[in-house]
Amino acid sequence: MGSLLHRVKSKLSIFAHRRARGMLEGQYGSAGSGRSLDFDDLRAYVPGDEVRDIDWKATARHGSPLVRRYLPVRRQTLLLVTDTGRDMAAESRGGEPKKDVAVLALGVMGYLAHRHGDAVGLVCGDSAGTRALPGKTGEAHLERLLREIHDSASLDAAPSRLQTQLDYVARTFSRRMLLLVVADEFAPDADTERVLRRLRAQHEVLWLTVRDADLAVPADSYDVAGARAARGAALLPALMPGGVAASASIAAAYARARDERDAARQSMLRRLGIAEADAGSSDDVIPAVFTLLARQRRRR
Template sequence: MGTHLNRARARFGTDTRGLLEGGRHALLHTRTLEFDELRPYVPGDDVRDIDWKASARSGSVLIKRFVSEKHHKILLVADSGRNMRGLAPDGERKCAVALNVLGALGLITLGRADEIGMVYGDARGSLRARQRRGENHIESMLAGYHTHTATPGPSDIVHQLTYVATHYRHPLLIVVVSDEPDPDDRLGDALDRLTARHDVMWAMIADMPAVEAGRGGYDVLSGRPVLGPAAVDPRVVAAYRSAEDRRTQHLAEFMAGHGISHATIAGSDEIRRRITAMTRVWSRAG
């Protein structure tokens, strides 16, 4: 495996069984060679599946059924703008956590022969990697994302979501990877367009709190302290934490209202647990 996939595997592990099963859309049904059972022939069945010996013994025409596999067409949609240069709660840059999340999702597809592509970018525009299979393809996508985060423009994940809604017509499983978005009408309109056609999940990389152990956070765009000396004022700290609780609850309700399974990830060590929970909720919803 390449550098980026190996880093993701070190955090996520190698056991991907049971992940990304289910869902409403984006399923390609193929047949394996593993025999399942015999059943009576009905008009429209493939005559090549008739078991002539079993039919002769039973006196009726019987069809061989085979175990089916379900493969997804997956599209990763990632913010590679300036917001992702900020710090996550564990002290990692959010873009580094996001890269490991994207890599973990790529690892899941390898054992399932899923096709996976990616759209990423910022307010300046979107870049696209077409859907393909295999380690080399996934590593190339990750490398492209990593390169873009080195010289980012302003973040605007709605720009990427709108691009996908406009250019991707066939049903897909879409996994968005970004920081925590602002749940406003503009985002809601973009999600309405997407969820009408696609399955959508969202892995959100959390921000370093603006108040942490008596220190103030900083604005990733300007580098200036968010609270300055007020970061040690107990009243300011309490008000900040109360506002964060309300914001988090509002965001969760917004995502639930649009039928989007989501996870908030504070650092790379949480990736396996959070992605597993997110995909299980999505599978049950399907």
């Protein structure tokens, strides 16, 4: 299997021309740390930048707005927190395994942290236990983290229980960090809110939801043969039989239950002041990261 980090960088190259990449890196830099008075460099102004950061003399010479960038007050640690239970081996809304979407999202944030000079650590696991890899710098270390996530999330893994990993982070890490939590469309409960409230008091927390497959698609309208050839029978979603999925009342009940679960999760995260975005496929990941960082910046 090829390098997972190479896939991340290729996706960034396709998406981000120079100006957009500068905006993405700038949004990351402001997500979890302040800034000093030490000037770093200039870059093109993009919507959302602080007007006070515009360098008017350089703008006059250049002919278009330029903003000053400053060195961060301190380097930080980005902690990637994700579920690697069997649920993450199931199919996403876009048709690929949810773990592939998660790896890309975690890899994009990890690579931004690497470019920023920050250390990146990992906490992952399932209901049976948690694994942690300490924060370090360097592309080889980031590749190791992504490989750990990819290889751990399988149909042979224990059932997912993200709260196990959240509890571990709350007990283990006291120094303030930037946390990126990646999970699927789980239904929150009082215990989850309790531990997230504690984490939010200790750390900056970002949340990205990987969208589940739409299981109400009738099986007789799904390209089972093509999906089996592309991904293997084990990763096919548990689709409803055609007659069941075709029932308007059942489809409406399914959609209502999904919407209620989403609303409960989003309401909880809003109460706690945690920025959330979602991605249903790999193509959604980088726009979702943009959205997530922009929301976090507005909350600061």
